[in-house]
Amino acid sequence: MKKQITILSGILMTVLFSLTSCQETMVGYENNNSSESNFQQMWEKFDSHYGLFLVKNIDWNEVYASHLPKARAAKTDAELFAVLSSAVHTLDDKHINIYTNSKQLTDYNSGENGHIPAQEGFDFKVVREKYLTDYQEITEDFGYGKLTPEVGYIHIDAFKDKLSVFENGMDKALNALASTKGIVFDIRDHTGGSDHVSAYIASRFAGSRKLFMTAKKRNGPRHDQFAAPVEWYIEPTGKTQYTKPVILLTTSTTLSAGETFTFAMRENANVTHMGTKTAGAFSDVIAHQLPNGWIVTIGVGDYRGSDGKSYEGIGITPKIVSLNQKSDVLRGVDKTLESAIERLR
Amino acid sequence: MKNNIIKLCLSFAFLLTAIQAYSQENAEPEPDRNQFRIGLGANYIKTLDLLYSPLMYKSLRTDLQLGYSRKSENGIFSSDLNVFMGSLKPNSGGAVVIYANETDIHGVETTEDMVLQMVQIGFDLQVGYLREMQQLRSESKAIYLGGSLEESLTYTPGFMNVGVINYSSFNAKARFDYFLKNGKPLIFELAVPLVSVITRLPHHQSPGEPGKSDLGAFFSGNNKVATLNHFQNARFSIKYPLLVKRRIAVEIRYEGSWMHYYKPRHLTQAGNHLSLGLTF
Numbered sequence: 001m002k003k004q005i006t007i008l009s010g011i012l013m014t015v016l017f018s019l020t021s022c023q024e025t026m027v028g029y030e031n032n033n034s035s036e037s038n039f040q041q042m043w044e045k046f047d048s049h050y051g052l053f054l055v056k057n058i059d060w061n062e063v064y065a066s067h068l069p070k071a072r073a074a075k076t077d078a079e080l081f082a083v084l085s086s087a088v089h090t091l092d093d094k095h096i097n098i099y100t101n102s103k104q105l106t107d108y109n110s111g112e113n114g115h116i117p118a119q120e121g122f123d124f125k126v127v128r129e130k131y132l133t134d135y136q137e138i139t140e141d142f143g144y145g146k147l148t149p150e151v152g153y154i155h156i157d158a159f160k161d162k163l164s165v166f167e168n169g170m171d172k173a174l175n176a177l178a179s180t181k182g183i184v185f186d187i188r189d190h191t192g193g194s195d196h197v198s199a200y201i202a203s204r205f206a207g208s209r210k211l212f213m214t215a216k217k218r219n220g221p222r223h224d225q226f227a228a229p230v231e232w233y234i235e236p237t238g239k240t241q242y243t244k245p246v247i248l249l250t251t252s253t254t255l256s257a258g259e260t261f262t263f264a265m266r267e268n269a270n271v272t273h274m275g276t277k278t279a280g281a282f283s284d285v286i287a288h289q290l291p292n293g294w295i296v297t298i299g300v301g302d303y304r305g306s307d308g309k310s311y312e313g314i315g316i317t318p319k320i321v322s323l324n325q326k327s328d329v330l331r332g333v334d335k336t337l338e339s340a341i342e343r344l345r
Numbered sequence: 346m347k348n349n350i351i352k353l354c355l356s357f358a359f360l361l362t363a364i365q366a367y368s369q370e371n372a373e374p375e376p377d378r379n380q381f382r383i384g385l386g387a388n389y390i391k392t393l394d395l396l397y398s399p400l401m402y403k404s405l406r407t408d409l410q411l412g413y414s415r416k417s418e419n420g421i422f423s424s425d426l427n428v429f430m431g432s433l434k435p436n437s438g439g440a441v442v443i444y445a446n447e448t449d450i451h452g453v454e455t456t457e458d459m460v461l462q463m464v465q466i467g468f469d470l471q472v473g474y475l476r477e478m479q480q481l482r483s484e485s486k487a488i489y490l491g492g493s494l495e496e497s498l499t500y501t502p503g504f505m506n507v508g509v510i511n512y513s514s515f516n517a518k519a520r521f522d523y524f525l526k527n528g529k530p531l532i533f534e535l536a537v538p539l540v541s542v543i544t545r546l547p548h549h550q551s552p553g554e555p556g557k558s559d560l561g562a563f564f565s566g567n568n569k570v571a572t573l574n575h576f577q578n579a580r581f582s583i584k585y586p587l588l589v590k591r592r593i594a595v596e597i598r599y600e601g602s603w604m605h606y607y608k609p610r611h612l613t614q615a616g617n618h619l620s621l622g623l624t625f
Binding site for chain 2: 022023024026027028029031041048049051097099100101102103105106107115116117118119120123194195196199217218219220227230231232233284285286287288289290291293294295300301326329330
């Protein structure tokens, strides 16, 4: 019997391996990895999915016509990278990235026209070490503490975790800070995440239901083809709402869901927006791989504030503008934070 | 393609002959009216999902199968659940690695590598009935025809959702039992969906709505009815009981599959599934 099992298993494995050899044919796989094909695929994906051609008044066909000859002439990865970067630079969008599989080329950000630069006006380490007491870290992206006995502090640098993490975390934070006179909500290094979390957390500071954003996403090949707009609201949510004064701090690094959160928080009457203008890249982003394995990210939506205006490529300007100097941050001083504390005392 | 079909036919013919040659004559299967099955398997799948990439991906899914069947004079009722998980990698190599340049406040530049670890999880649930074609029955063969209702979800969380699809199908099924000289059946099955409700990501690939979970948004407004001309999911299987002892059998099963759907961009998969099951 053992012999029989062995032989049968062997036969089946042979069948299996012979069939796996024809799998590529069965899925109709063929990959053209020429420079022209990589450019073509990237251009087509943006053409069918990018949500801001009309908002930014971009002639994408002209970009095709001007870059195709360069793509055809590109002989090396570096040359192709330059052509693709130049093409997406016309969109001037901080949500658009080209990630390569080359350690030398690394990545390109359209809005920065190069690598994403260092953040110079904010360092959370400075806040943590010089200003905060009773700091409680809920996740690596989310924590709270006190700046003075009367001023609370919440810091979130991404909305990447599940909503339940933020539900539980906000319950803890607002319980701990319930007796304060005000809270500084710091999203100066916020890199984005889920808009559901934006709506939820802003709703923990809400006194009434208000529209904060409308979002529509591409649903067809034409640049003006969008699914029906979706309205996003804040409304009093959770066990308690904090309706005492809140100062929301942003910088030009505050991006994506950090910005939709800014939209939402600004609708609350008790929230004052302070710092510097946000990045100006709001939309949901998708990833697409090119034939050479590189990955491009594409914003698929057209997001508007409650006033119906698009702030893509512009950013949201704070009510109180305050810009930290790099030299201050390097010596452990956060003047914007100090100013916010004074306003809440 | 023609060569592949010939290859497939020859392989099965070879398998059939070999099984006959090595079968034991004294191992008579005792058909039970109620049967439960627990199985473990491995499914090697090639996926081409043009929604995310022109590159082909491969995955080796391991799965757990639970089944119940009831055999009557006229036919077989069966229900099967298959839960699976497996990593997804480019066909040409290991995990997807991309690089990004980062600079800190002191001006120090570093190159960060990001490894995209993709994992597919999902399940497949089928409930079906096969009626025996009595007029075609003989000592060496039995033929069944029928159908099944199937619900299947494949989900790839993360940055690139390659291969995400849900389908609820009404399948046409056929089964052919060929009784070997040892009395054991060699069971062939073929299933093809006649009509299905397919859920794929929407055109913008980013389902997210206020008040709905990601899964809830995925199933909202993205469901399309498709017939055989738009959704193809052919599966051919062959099953053989290796060991039969009273009411317990150990069986080996091979299934070849090919699936294709065309919206919003083409998704094509081909799989080879091998499993061992304990029936009692």
